[in-house]
Amino acid sequence: MTLILSINPGATSTKFALFDKYVELFQDEVQYTKEQIAQYPTMKDQLEDRYQSIYDVLVAKGYDPTEINIAVGRGGILPPVDAGAIAVTPELIDYLLNDSEVIHPANLGASIAQKFVDQAKDCVAYIYDPISVDQFGPLARPSGLKGMDRKSIGHMLNSRAAAINYASEIGRPYQELNLIVVHAGSGITVSAHEKGRMVDIVSDDEGAFSPERSGGLPLRLFMNLCYNEDKESVIKKMRHVGGLVSYLDTNDVRIIEQRIEQGDEEAAYILEAMAYQISKSIASLSPVLHGKIDGIVISGGFARSKRIMDWITERTEFLGPIIVYPREFELEALAFGGYRAYSKEEPVQIFKR
Numbered sequence: 001m002t003l004i005l006s007i008n009p010g011a012t013s014t015k016f017a018l019f020d021k022y023v024e025l026f027q028d029e030v031q032y033t034k035e036q037i038a039q040y041p042t043m044k045d046q047l048e049d050r051y052q053s054i055y056d057v058l059v060a061k062g063y064d065p066t067e068i069n070i071a072v073g074r075g076g077i078l079p080p081v082d083a084g085a086i087a088v089t090p091e092l093i094d095y096l097l098n099d100s101e102v103i104h105p106a107n108l109g110a111s112i113a114q115k116f117v118d119q120a121k122d123c124v125a126y127i128y129d130p131i132s133v134d135q136f137g138p139l140a141r142p143s144g145l146k147g148m149d150r151k152s153i154g155h156m157l158n159s160r161a162a163a164i165n166y167a168s169e170i171g172r173p174y175q176e177l178n179l180i181v182v183h184a185g186s187g188i189t190v191s192a193h194e195k196g197r198m199v200d201i202v203s204d205d206e207g208a209f210s211p212e213r214s215g216g217l218p219l220r221l222f223m224n225l226c227y228n229e230d231k232e233s234v235i236k237k238m239r240h241v242g243g244l245v246s247y248l249d250t251n252d253v254r255i256i257e258q259r260i261e262q263g264d265e266e267a268a269y270i271l272e273a274m275a276y277q278i279s280k281s282i283a284s285l286s287p288v289l290h291g292k293i294d295g296i297v298i299s300g301g302f303a304r305s306k307r308i309m310d311w312i313t314e315r316t317e318f319l320g321p322i323i324v325y326p327r328e329f330e331l332e333a334l335a336f337g338g339y340r341a342y343s344k345e346e347p348v349q350i351f352k353r
Contacts, residue, residue: 002342003063004070006334007054007112009105012037014050014112017331018063021339027331028057044097047108051115068123071116072338073109074157074330075130077102078351083133083160083198085341085348088114088125092351106131126348128337129157133198140200140288154189154203155300161333162299163193166323178289180282180319184300184308185328186212186251188278192285200288205238207284208277211251211302214242215277244270253302260307275311282316293320300328 001020008015012034017027030053040046058065075086076096086092088110096107113125134152141149159181167174175196183189187204202208209215214237217225226234237246245251247270248259259267282296296316302308304326313322340346 002070002339003068004072004335004339004342005054005058005068005113005116006072006331006338007109008074008330008334009050009108009112011105014053015331016054016057017335018058018061018068019332019335019339022336024332024335025063026061028061030054030057043103043105043107044111046105047111047115050108051112054112055116065116066120068116068120070335070338070342071113071120071123071125072334073111073113073125073127074106074334075127075132076100076107076109077104077153078130078132079353080132080134080152081130081351082349083129083135083156084346085126085128085337086130086351087348088117088127089351091353092127095351095353104131124342126338126341128334128341129160131156133160135197135199137199137288150206151203152198152201154191154201155183155185155187156189156191156198157333158183158185158299158328158330159189159191160193160198161329162297162325165325165329166295166297177294178292179294180285180289180296182278182282182296182298182300182303182312184210184278184298184303186210186301188213188215188281190278190281190285192288194289200285202281202284207281209243209246209274211244211253212240212242214238214246244274253305253308257305257307271308272311275308276315278308279312279315282312283319286319291319295321295323297323297325299325303327 004019006017013029013031015029018025055065077100093111100107110127117123117125132153133156136152143150163179163181164174167177179193181191188208188210190202191198192200204213206216256267256271303324309324341348
């Protein structure tokens, strides 16, 4: 038996799962209220409690945490790195906790994984496909203003996992396919995958608005907002109370669809506008792949909405087949990637500043 623990810290929850090689034993989620989170002065102050909550669930389910062989945390925001496994080292942990450009819950993933190594009999720790995976082609970098190059930051873990899963389903190597992948969650990342590499993306600060995020905004109006409000207020509007929250006071697509069924025309209008913008993002990546698209893969929380998927399909199916996975692949992606690294099927990167 090879026990693999995958750990995905989010803003108000920690999702985790235990696997024996490629077989899932269980998955669970510890949720926190906003009031609980507010009690911690900093993000890294949450570390011990998040670790302990996972430990306690493992014990309650009859597993010995000291028997874990591989602990894999979601990768946080690093400088640009290649896709795949990165060994958890003191230098990696220090950067994520103290020097990362953005404070993000995923920055805790490596530290939580290391805590299981510290108390286990024989355990290694990795992160896998962190948020800052960068496989951009040269033409993807210029933004239009010298000194402000575009950055490859997005939902890389689920995007690559969904693409790899589709390749497996059709019996073709991921490295042979050209795909456009949509991560459909609280934020949206649309990525172009050319022969196994994510050569460009439309990030959630460039493209469609999403349940919580504003997406790309009209630049002149956005400049006025920045001049008239403080930085924290602007970030909150863009990242936490933008998108569907801004228009409809909820980030829950299920609630919005209930309102549509009850005749709420504004809810229908805004939800379709989001689908319209996602479709534009998908189409904008077609030239990156020279129009040769083997599939458009959509995965994530609101991929469960047939209404949204139908709207997107109507506008984009001329580009290629639409494949919808009404779920995320993050926990298994962490576990399977970690196992491939542990088994030496994939190389392991060592982070250096």
